Amino acid sequence: MSGLRSFQALVWKDVRTELRGGRFVVSSLAFGVLLILVVGMALGGAGQLPVDWSAGLLWLNLFFSSAISIGRHDDKDREMAGHWGVLLAPMDRSVIFYAKWLTTFLFVFVAEIGMIGAFFIILNQPAPKHPLSFVFVMLGGTMGLTGLGTFLATLAATSSMRDILVPLLLFPLAIPMFLALIQLTVFAFGGISHTGVWIQVLLGYLTILFILPWLLYEPLMEV
């Protein structure tokens, strides 16, 4: 089986598992919306937040809800030791990572659409001044966040504290990307007029995430 066909098969396996009741999207969405509600209450039901605050809150919310869900993404694979089948497949093991990254990205992005809607409605935010930039930031940010999250979820898969470890490892490693996403979102909201170096930071992260797992994923998946 070629690398591309293996990749397609793995992606399709994850999509089918989710459609059969994987609950990844539902739990992320429910947790994310709840978090926005709680943040709104904590801010005393503030009507208009400064634009850099709202951008920060949006990404904080997306990071939290995604980090918690990503840590459990491969639970269904591990039921009845199904993941051994994937490991036995004759292919480069980094393909497993890239397939898992794509499906995590898809699920998180679907959940995010709901969360972003709730963010604008509950926190009473005006529409972004640069909608296209906003969409690109969301896509790029979700790709970076899910890439790093998927890698760390594999890293912590056999830890007895994996639920807490994935966010604990993800946040410090993702700080530059987190800062970049906030600044780029502020730009999309019209708070600043230029994006500075932040696009490069985000692209740098995405490049590293494309290359590093190819080098390091094999030892991670050794039995």
Next chain:
Amino acid sequence: MKKVAYFGTAVLGVFGLLDIYFALLWSPPERSMGNLIRILYFHVGSAWIAFLAFFVTFVCSILYLLRRNLLFDRIAVSSTEIGVVFTTLTLITGSLWARPMWNTWWTWDPLLTTTLILWFLYVGYLLLRGTMAGMERRARISSVFGILAFVDVPVIHFAVEWWRSIHPLVIDDTGINMPGAMLFTLMFGVFTFFLLYLVLLYIRSRQETQKIQLYKLRERVREIRVELGGF
């Protein structure tokens, strides 16, 4: 082997006492910050050694993945533990210095913020190791994280710097910004901290080796018990 540890500790004791004398008594007060400079002698030393410790972790992690020799893993974990202790010291001394100088215990300065993030990264490394079964799997996974964390440190630093910066620098593009006596005290302190790091690394790595030897002995005793009829 014990002799090396005793000798190292004795030398370290002498250097430690000299360092305290230089830093607290001999060195003159600085023009603008006065006696607060004395905190910096310990602060800079622990910061540099912490970074060295994490660099050693990074190198040993790469070597482990290439050679699969558990010795590198033992050095990596020992170095990380020492690095976390030195990072904690850096954060505490930095905060003690910042309060009278900047009128705050904490500020969003890039070096300060990067150091705190560094602390979280390596506490995460130790937690990851501590909650994982299987000696070789633990070594493999923590090596991967050890590489990833160290590669990310400069990125974190530059990102926070682009965000904001107010930290004074001992060494910058114009050279070393310090009079001779103070520079000597600073470098003596760094050397003493380096000796402390070496002694701790040696003792801690030996302890890790002994832990594994003890584990193997326990397994052997269990096997003998089974052979003798399972009592």
